[in-house]
Amino acid sequence: MKHTVAVLAGDGIGPEVMPCAIEVLEKVIAQSDIQLDFQHALVGGAAIDETGKALPEETLRLAEKSSAILFGSVGGPKWESLPPAEQPERASLLPLRKHFQLFANLRPALIYPDLADASPLRPDLVEGGLDILILRELTGDVYFGEPKLRRGTGAEEEALDTMIYKRYEIERITRLAFESARLRSKKVHSIDKANVLTSMVFWREVVTEIHKDYKDIELQHMYVDNASMQLIKWPKQFDVVLCPNMFGDILSDEASQITGSIGMLASASLGAPGSWGSNEHPFGLYEPAGGTAPDIAGKGIANPIAQILSAALMLRYTFKLENEAKKIESAIRKTIGQGHRTGDLLQKDGGKSLSTKEITQKIIENL
Ligand code: NAD
Numbered sequence: 427m428k429h430t431v432a433v434l435a436g437d438g439i440g441p442e443v444m445p446c447a448i449e450v451l452e453k454v455i456a457q458s459d460i461q462l463d464f465q466h467a468l469v470g471g472a473a474i475d476e477t478g479k480a481l482p483e484e485t486l487r488l489a490e491k492s493s494a495i496l497f498g499s500v501g502g503p504k505w506e507s508l509p510p511a512e513q514p515e516r517a518s519l520l521p522l523r524k525h526f527q528l529f530a531n532l533r534p535a536l537i538y539p540d541l542a543d544a545s546p547l548r549p550d551l552v553e554g555g556l557d558i559l560i561l562r563e564l565t566g567d568v569y570f571g572e573p574k575l576r577r578g579t580g581a582e583e584e585a586l587d588t589m590i591y592k593r594y595e596i597e598r599i600t601r602l603a604f605e606s607a608r609l610r611s612k613k614v615h616s617i618d619k620a621n622v623l624t625s626m627v628f629w630r631e632v633v634t635e636i637h638k639d640y641k642d643i644e645l646q647h648m649y650v651d652n653a654s655m656q657l658i659k660w661p662k663q664f665d666v667v668l669c670p671n672m673f674g675d676i677l678s679d680e681a682s683q684i685t686g687s688i689g690m691l692a693s694a695s696l697g698a699p700g701s702w703g704s705n706e707h708p709f710g711l712y713e714p715a716g717g718t719a720p721d722i723a724g725k726g727i728a729n730p731i732a733q734i735l736s737a738a739l740m741l742r743y744t745f746k747l748e749n750e751a752k753k754i755e756s757a758i759r760k761t762i763g764q765g766h767r768t769g770d771l772l773q774k775d776g777g778k779s780l781s782t783k784e785i786t787q788k789i790i791e792n793l
Contacts, residue, residue, distance in 0.1 A: 428461040429707070429745070432492040434469040434485065437514065438718025439728035440498025441472075446730035446786040447496065447737040450757075453793055454741070454750045465492070470500025470514035480517035486525065493703060494744040495522065496737060497713035502720045523564065526702050526709055528695035530599050531562040531674065532606070532739065533715060535681035536690065538762045541771060544686035551661060552684075558664045559610065560681050561603050562674025564695065566595040567625075569671055589625045591670065596632040598698065603668040604640035609748065613644045613665040617653045617673050629670055650677070657681060682715055689729030689770045691715035692736035694743055703744065710744045712736040722769075726781050729768040731758055734789065757792040761785065764792075 435444035448464055455462055467485040474480050480500070489495050500514040510516060522528075537545055537556035545552045571588030578584050600616075607614050616633045618626040630647055637645045648656070650673040656663065657680055669677055682691050695711045703709030714732030722728055734754060742751035762771075766788045769779040780788070 427459070428463055429493040430463045430465055430488075430491055431740070432485075432489045432495045433464050433466045434489075434495060434497050435466070435472075436470040436498035436500040436518075436718065437472055437502050438499065438720050438723040440470075440500070440718060442723070442726065442728050442782055443714070443730040443733040444496070444498050446782060447733040449786060450734050450754060450790060450793070451737045451741075453790055454753055455747070458747055458750055460745055460747065464496075469497070469518050471502055471505045473518070474505060474508075474512075474514065480512070480514045481521050486522075489522065489526070490702075493707050494709065494740050495526075495711040496740060497522075497711055498733065499714060499716065499718045502718050502723070522711060523695060526711065527565070527698040528709075528711055529563065529565045529595070529698045530602050530696045531564050531678070532694040532696070532743070533560045533562070533678045533682065534558070534692065534735075534739075535560060535678075535685050537685050538690075538759060540762050540765075541687060541690070544771065545684055546686055547658065547661070547684050551659075556661055556685070557610075558661065558681055559606060559666045560669065560674060560678040561599065561606065561666060562669050562678055563595060563599045563671050565671075565698075566591045567671030589623060589672075591625050591629055593628075593632055596629055597636055600633050600636040600668060601639075602696070603666050604636070604643050607643045607666045608640075609742075611665045612642060613646075614668055615646050615648050615653065615664055615666070616668045617648055617650050617677065618670065619650050619673070620647070621649060626670070633668070653677060654680060657684065687729075687771060688716040688732070689714075689768065690731050690735070692732050692739055694736070694739040696743060706746070707744055710740060712740040712744075726783065727769050727779070728782050729770050730782050730786050731768075731789075734758065734786070753793060754789075757789050760792040761788045764788070 435441040535558045539555040568587045568589040571590035576585045620626045620630040697709035738751040738754040741747040
C-alpha cells in the first residue's frame with residue numbers, strides 16, 4: 427500500500443533534522459509491505475518569506491491528501507515582530523490542529539538508562555530509565571468552553587471561562603488511552619479534580635464506564651494536585667497518564683522536564699475517528715516537543731532524535747507498524763547505550779559530540 431506523508435520541515439533546525447527522520451524511515455519501511463511517498467511543503471516562517479502566509483493553501487491541500495503530517499518546528503527571531511495572529515506557530519500549527527480535528531496529544535516522556543544523569547531528579551528515582559506516556563485531550567475543557575467573557579466594571583469587574591466536557595470527547599480519548607496501554611504495561615492513571623469540579627466528576631464516571639470494555643487494563647484515578655507531586659516523588663509508578671486538556675497541558679510539561687533532554691522528546695497529535703484518515707490509518711501530526719532552537723540552527727549540531735522518534739510514532743499510530751516503530755526506538759536506545767551523543771546530551775565532564783548527520787548514521791547502523 428502506498429501512502430502520502432506531508433513533510434513540513436519548517437524553520438531553524440527543522441530542515442536539518444527532518445532529512446534524518448526520512449532517511450531512517452526509508453531504511454525501516456523498505457522491509458515492510460507499506461510504501462510512503464514523502465512530499466515536502468513550506469510552513470511557518472519559511473512559508474511567510476516565500477508566500478506571505480504561515481500555512482499556504484498549497485500546504486494545506488497537500489496535508490489533506492496525506493495520511494499523516496511529519497512536522498519539524500516553526501518560528502524564530504526573524505518573525506517575532508509580526509502581529510501575534512500572524513506569527514508562525516499561531517498561524518500554522520493551531521490552524522492545522524483545528525482543521526484536522528486533532529483531539530489527542532501523546533507525549534512520551536522517556537529517560538534512557540544511560541542518560542539518567544540528565545534528569546534533575548534524584549538518581550535513585552530514575553535509575554534504569556523512565557517511560558511515561560502522557561495522553562492529553564485537546565478539544566474540550568476550559569480552553570474552548572463557552573461562555574468565555576469579561577464583564578462589569580470597578581470592583582465587580584469579572585472574567586469567565588467555562589470548563590466543559592461532552593461525553594464523546596471523554597469516550598474517544600479514554601479508548602485511546604486503554605488501547606495505548608495494551609501496547610505497553612497495561613496500566614492507566616486517569617487524572618481529574620473530581621473532588622471539586624462537576625465536569626471532572628463526569629470525566630471520572632465516563633472513564634470508569636469505558637473501563638468495562640478494557641478489563642485487562644489496570645485503572646487508577648488520581649487528583650491532579652496529587653499527580654503533580656507523584657510525578658516528582660515516584661515517577662516510575664506511571665505508565666499511561668490520561669489527562670483532560672488543561673491538566674495535560676501542565677503535567678506534560680512537568681513530565682518532559684524531568685527527562686532533562688528536550689532534543690529527545692517527540693509528540694503525536696491524532697485526528698478524531700472518522701474526521702480524517704480511516705479507522706485503519708488514523709490521521710496524525712507528528713513533531714518534536716522542542717522548538718526551532720535558533721541558538722544552534724545552521725550549525726549541523728542539533729539532536730535529530732526527537733524528530734526520528736516522531737517518525738516512529740507515525741509508524742505506530744497512523745500506519746500500525748508497531749514492530750517497525752520499536753525497531754527505530756531500540757536502534758536509538760542502542761546508539762545512546764554505545765555512548766554516542768550530540769552536544770546537548772554531553773555531561774558536564776564532556777566527551778566527544780557527534781554532528782546531526784553523524785549520530786543519524788550511527789542510528790541507521792543500529793537498525
Ligand atoms: P527551543 O525548544 O527551540 O530551544 C530551547 C533550548 O533547547 C535551546 O537551547 C535549544 O538549542 C535546545 N534544543 C531544542 N531542541 C534541540 C535539539 N533538537 N537539539 C539540541 N538542542 C535543542 O525553545 P525556544 O528557544 O523557546 O523557542 C525557539 C523558537 O521555536 C521560538 O520561535 C518558538 O516560538 C518556537 N517553538 C516552536 C514550536 C513548534 O513549532 N511546535 C515549539 C516550541 C517553540
